[in-house]
Amino acid sequence: MTAATGSKSSHGPRRGEIRFAANLKWLFTELSFPDRFEAAASSGFTAVEYASPYEYDPAVLQRALQKWNLQQVLINTPAGDAGTLGVNGYACIPGYTETFRSGVHRALDYASALNCRLIHLMAGRMPAGCSQSEAEDVFRANLVWAAERAANCNVTFVLECLNQQDAPGYFLSSLDHASTFIREIPKRNVKLLFDFYHAGMSGVNPLDAFARHRADIAHIQVADVPGRHEPGTGTLPWAAIARAIARADYPGWIGCEYRPESTTTAGLHWRREFRKSFED
Template sequence: MLYPEHGFFDRFGAAAADGFRGVEYVSPYEYEPTAIAELLVRHGLSQALFNMPAGDWAAGERGLACLPGRQDEFAAGVDTVIAYARALDCRQVNCLAGIIPTGAGRAECEAVLVRNLALAAERLGAAGIRVLLEPINQRDMPGYAVSTTDQAEAILAQVGSDNLWLQYDFYHLQIMQGDLLTNFERLQGRIAHVQVADVPGRHEPGTGEINYIRVFEALERLGYDGWVGAEYRPAAGTSAGLGWMRGR
């Protein structure tokens, strides 16, 4: 979401120049993995995360995992993920649960989600890759299958795999439930990745209502040692808005 003024390949150099040590993005599948891997090496960057195949994004799909009748497509996507993750030396991927289709029942979709996550957790775990599940708010993605930490915990319990983790996005969870730091501390043992943006607007930390000074202090105090992904829409240019990252 950062550096929209640049094409995809040019964003790697821009991120490195601004002091980022890793990158993440919605989808690498439009590009050859060797081309992305070369950019990572050239700019000294790590691949922190990418999403599993999400279906037809332009048509409004936001993940395949909960969609009845798409299980074979989901399973084929696992093979694709393994190939890209190995090429990019990426150790974790986010599984977008998807939007519950019109006319489908939540119980049916949840059952499909649980089976697909179990498959992904097993096969990706054998390849040394973590699978993450992210609650996403209903304002930005109406009908999304997993929107709160309570829902995510219930899914994790049903799957029952030690290779299924939480992606904790402070922006989505502020909209849906708040109590950000209490829930983070309670769930920290299952959290593998953090993302930040402020509310409202989904702009830089410090532009809205979330006290990110307290958030970052808490991550440090609690010993969180994973990535913090800057998943926001720059309010007035990416580089100009990085004061939050540089302590000013």
């Protein structure tokens, strides 16, 4: 696997600068998926992310990125259909090693074609009858294998902790748990995806958790609690969150993975207040 060379976008964020990535699974859903790239660019986004590119030939996505001068910053490893055991991935599920490995190879191929540097490695839900220790052994072995495959690809895998209300039984429910696995990877190409929504829904203080795990964080996602709508529609302290990110000198992207309360465009004003707090 060689380094990605697909999209020619090079407008990555610099330290002390805030950049938002539109999550095209969640935003502009009134449009067909191919049309969402234009909508994102027209709304001031310079980057996009989405969970699954696999329904499209990578050349189709590559052309959309190039046409609208967008950078692809994140994709997920393949997951199963709704209602199936692998709906949240396969990494922790005994007996699915070949399915997991095939998915990692596919994700790396797409990341290369799309010039995407981050892949969310989906941990999966623990199946009935599977012990915690068994799931940990399977997940650890799969994670080490994936990190070795990506070592020369200029790709970092990120782990995300999903709250147990939205994803009951998801293997990674604790940030401390995820960080334990990150520490075990000698390649240092596994990091943390910190989602403020999932942190808030898990009952932890998101500011404390962000500060405690900052060294492991390679990507941030935002949505408010409850409802998973735009920042500012719920209870999370967004001005304080923006200032915390600024003080942390975070160099990555902030993925907008939320469900618009009305239309996407009508709700995008929250970015102005976030930037203002970030710069204060």
